[in-house]
Every structure is written in C-alpha cells, then in structure tokens.
Amino acid sequence: MGDESPNYTVDDALVAMGFGNFQILVLAYAGMGWISEAMEMMLLSFVGPAVQSAWGLSSHEESLITSVVFAGMLVGAYSWGIVSDNHGRRKGFLITAVVTSAAGFLSAFAPNYISLIILRCLVGLGLGGGPVLSSWFLEFIPAPNRGTWMVIFSGFWTVGTILEASLAWCVMPTLGWRWLLALSALPSLLLLIFYRVTPESPRYLCLKGRTTEALSVLEKIARMNRAELPPGILVSDHQVGVPENSNPSEDMKLLSPEADSGPSRKDIDSNMGGISSLFMLLSPKLLRSTLLLWMVFFGNAFSYYGLVLLTSELNNGQNKCGVAELQSEKTQDINYKDVFITSFAEFPGLLLSAATVDILGRKLSMSAMFFLCCIFLLPLVFHQPQGLTTALLFGARICITVTFTVVYIYAPEIYPTSVRTTGVGVASSVGRIGGMLCPLVAVGLVHGCHQAAAVILFEIVIFISGICVILFPFETKGRELKDTLSSSEQVNSIL
Numbered sequence: 001m002g003d004e005s006p007n008y009t010v011d012d013a014l015v016a017m018g019f020g021n022f023q024i025l026v027l028a029y030a031g032m033g034w035i036s037e038a039m040e041m042m043l044l045s046f047v048g049p050a051v052q053s054a055w056g057l058s059s060h061e062e063s064l065i066t067s068v069v070f071a072g073m074l075v076g077a078y079s080w081g082i083v084s085d086n087h088g089r090r091k092g093f094l095i096t097a098v099v100t101s102a103a104g105f106l107s108a109f110a111p112n113y114i115s116l117i118i119l120r121c122l123v124g125l126g127l128g129g130g131p132v133l134s135s136w137f138l139e140f141i142p143a144p145n146r147g148t149w150m151v152i153f154s155g156f157w158t159v160g161t162i163l164e165a166s167l168a169w170c171v172m173p174t175l176g177w178r179w180l181l182a183l184s185a186l187p188s189l190l191l192l193i194f195y196r197v198t199p200e201s202p203r204y205l206c207l208k209g210r211t212t213e214a215l216s217v218l219e220k221i222a223r224m225n226r227a228e229l230p231p232g233i234l235v236s237d238h239q240v241g242v243p244e245n246s247n248p249s250e251d252m253k254l255l256s257p258e259a260d261s262g263p264s265r266k267d268i269d270s271n272m273g274g275i276s277s278l279f280m281l282l283s284p285k286l287l288r289s290t291l292l293l294w295m296v297f298f299g300n301a302f303s304y305y306g307l308v309l310l311t312s313e314l315n316n317g318q319n320k321c322g323v324a325e326l327q328s329e330k331t332q333d334i335n336y337k338d339v340f341i342t343s344f345a346e347f348p349g350l351l352l353s354a355a356t357v358d359i360l361g362r363k364l365s366m367s368a369m370f371f372l373c374c375i376f377l378l379p380l381v382f383h384q385p386q387g388l389t390t391a392l393l394f395g396a397r398i399c400i401t402v403t404f405t406v407v408y409i410y411a412p413e414i415y416p417t418s419v420r421t422t423g424v425g426v427a428s429s430v431g432r433i434g435g436m437l438c439p440l441v442a443v444g445l446v447h448g449c450h451q452a453a454a455v456i457l458f459e460i461v462i463f464i465s466g467i468c469v470i471l472f473p474f475e476t477k478g479r480e481l482k483d484t485l486s487s488s489e490q491v492n493s494i495l
Helices: 010-017 021-042 044-055 059-087 089-107 113-127 130-138 143-171 177-184 186-193 202-207 211-225 250-255 263-270 274-281 287-317 325-343 346-356 362-381 386-414 417-447 451-470 489-494
Strands: none
Touching: 010 143, 010 202, 010 211, 021 044, 021 089, 021 113, 021 130, 021 143, 021 186, 021 211, 044 059, 044 113, 044 177, 059 089, 059 113, 059 130, 059 417, 089 113, 089 130, 089 177, 089 186, 130 143, 130 386, 130 417, 143 177, 143 346, 143 386, 177 186, 202 211, 202 417, 274 417, 287 362, 287 386, 287 417, 287 451, 346 362, 346 386, 362 386, 362 451, 386 417, 386 451
C-alpha cells in the first residue's frame, strides 16, 4: 500500500504552487507572440487595398496578398507543431519568431509584387507557430485555473487587433503601407530579445524522460511563486497508477491514467516523427475529436477573418455596388474607423468567454455563441443602413471572438502532451484554409454585388460549426492534461 516515498506529477506540482509571478512572466512572453500574430493578421485588411492602389493590381492579385499569408500559416502550423513536439517548445517558437520578424520587416522594402508575395508567404510560415506558444503557456497553468487564464491569454490577441487598427489609422494616411509593415514586425523582434530567459515546458521534459531538468524548472517556479513543491519524487503522468485501496468515482476514471501502461507504449508515444504524429491524430481514439476540431477551426477562421474584411467591404459595396474608384479615398477613412470600432467587440467577447468557459464549459460556450452569431448576421442578407450594419457586425464579432477564444482552450486539452502542439497545429492549419478561402470566395461575392449569397455562405459555415461543437465527444472543463495517448484512453473509451 504506502511504500517508500510518495510520487507527484507536474500537474500536482502546478496545483500545489498555484498561479504566481512565474506564470505571469510566461503569460507576458506568450502574449507578446499572440499580439504579433494578431497585428500581422489585422494588417491584411489595410495593406491589400493600399498596395492595389499604389501598384495598380487586379482584385485577384490583391486577394492573393492575403491568401499567401494563410498558405504559409497552413504549412507553418503543421511544421512547427511537429518541431515542438519532437525537439521542444522553445525551439519551435524560436524559429517562428526569427522567420516572422525577418520576413515581416523585409516585406516593408519589397520592390515589386512578386517579392512582396514571397515575403508575406514567409511571414505566414512564421505565424503558423502561434499554437506552439499557446500550448507552451497552457502547460504551465494549474488545471483549476486553466480556462480563465487561457481567456486572459487570448486577450492579447484583442490588444493586437486594436493596436494594429490604431496604428493603421495613424500611419496609413501619412506614412503609407510600408511603414505599417515595418512597425507591425516589432513585437516578433521582442520575442527574440527575451528568448534566452524562457524555460522549457516541464511537462514536455517529463515526457522525454528528462525529469531532472523538469524538476529544475519546477523548483524555479516554486522560488518565484514563494511556494513549496509537493513532497516525494517527480514522475511522468504515465508512471502514475490509481492507488489500490481507492474506489475512484466516474470523474476520477476520466482523469486517471491506466496503472499498467508500460514503457513500450511510452516510447511509441513520445518518440514520434511527423508522419506518425499525424497518424496518431487520426487513430481510432482521437479520430472523432480531430475531424470535428478541424471543422470548427475551419468555420472559426472563415467567419472571423470574413467579419474583419466584411466590416469595410459591405459598407463599400452596399449603396453603389458598381461604382468604383472615385469613392475610394472617402471610404478608406470610414473603413479605418469601422474596423477600429468593431475591433473593440473583442473585449466584451473576452469577458463573455471568461464568464462562461469554466461555468458552462467549453462545448456549451462555443455552440451557443455560434448559433447567436447566425442570428446577428441574418439581417445582413438584405442591405441595411451603415450604422445598423456596423452594429450587427459588432455583435457577430463578439460571438465569434468567444468561439475563437474557447476553441484555442479546448483544442490543447483534448490532446496528450506527446501530440499536443502537432494536434493544435494541424487544426490551426485547417483553419488557415478557411482564412485563405474567405477573401477569394466570400469577399469576392460582395465585390460582385452578391451580398445575400456571401452572408448566407457565412450562415451555413457558422451553423455547421455549431453542430460540430455539439458532437464533440467530451467536455474538458477541470480535466487534467495528459502526457501520452495511453493515459488518455479512458477518457474516450468511457465517453
């Protein structure tokens, strides 16, 4: 029964030490990466029209400036997920910061359209590493506080969107799009400056058998948080069994690993290459969750970036759909203001996320907001006055901010550490396909005076996403993170 010294896991240690000064510094670093990605994504709605006007591009060439960023992100999200699952979280976000900051700054000096397209594609490649930073931060948070702190982390995205909208409003009319590109690359540079002081995830280190290094990180957390580590020996999640004399409840069965998970399974789980990681995501135990998650990420990205672009596009095209260039100067100022106003919709969206994610749970929070978003968009099937259009888009943006925030909390929770960043990265890649198609399809319909068709398309995508959330196999509220697939098997088998 009780032999020598007790054991404890990384989760036990994090719960014992609580959320303190150490996690706040980790939050600040990961949040800077989130600000960087948000700024690079938001500038797409400003740079495209400006470059089109300056270089006389066709509407297809303008759309391509946005789409190649998403194409780069599609490749990057998958690639950096594999790198960080196999070589460490720190290596994953180091490479992404180098690529994003260098390509972002150089794109400000692009001499022609082709070089701009190549550099923006490289920026997208670097931005694909966003899920690595969110997973890294997630792995330092105690389980009881995870939902709330991940919402706070998502707040950095909102800060980035508002910062970029403000920057564009100030810089674009006077200094032009090149200055906007250069200034928007600065947050990525800050990631490089402070990289040396970032710790590796102790959960990742434990998974790889590097428990001495993991213990060193946990001891540093304890010192900074002025807390004590639990007594006993640090062990990895898959080494812990359910005590013989316990009579676990249904909930404990969901959270506890199999007592007999052997080392051979550990080796399979923790030493995978890229292809086997992908096969693991499509294994019978994860297949349903993975496919549904891909659908939700696609719908989220398609609708979120669509709402950002439509904020200006609907107002541009709704009254004089066929009239062109004469209005461009006037409407450009209005667009900055409208994008700036609707960006503030993300603040109530974040507050709503914080209020619901740990009370209603992940699934109900997402599904309710998807369906509410459909209601906000429905009147836009018909032309509405500009003020009402902006108000309806404001409401829809609140809803889609909640779903976007909560899915980035839910996604890392359903995967074990061995494939967590790969799983979130691949899902994020599928989302990038949605973002890539959005300017080519939905915004193209508005340009072609088919506003009703564009809005109905959004309605269908958002409604299907809400149905997919309902079909997710289990709720993750309050559930501990698992290190290996073998320690997560009971969750899927019971549910």
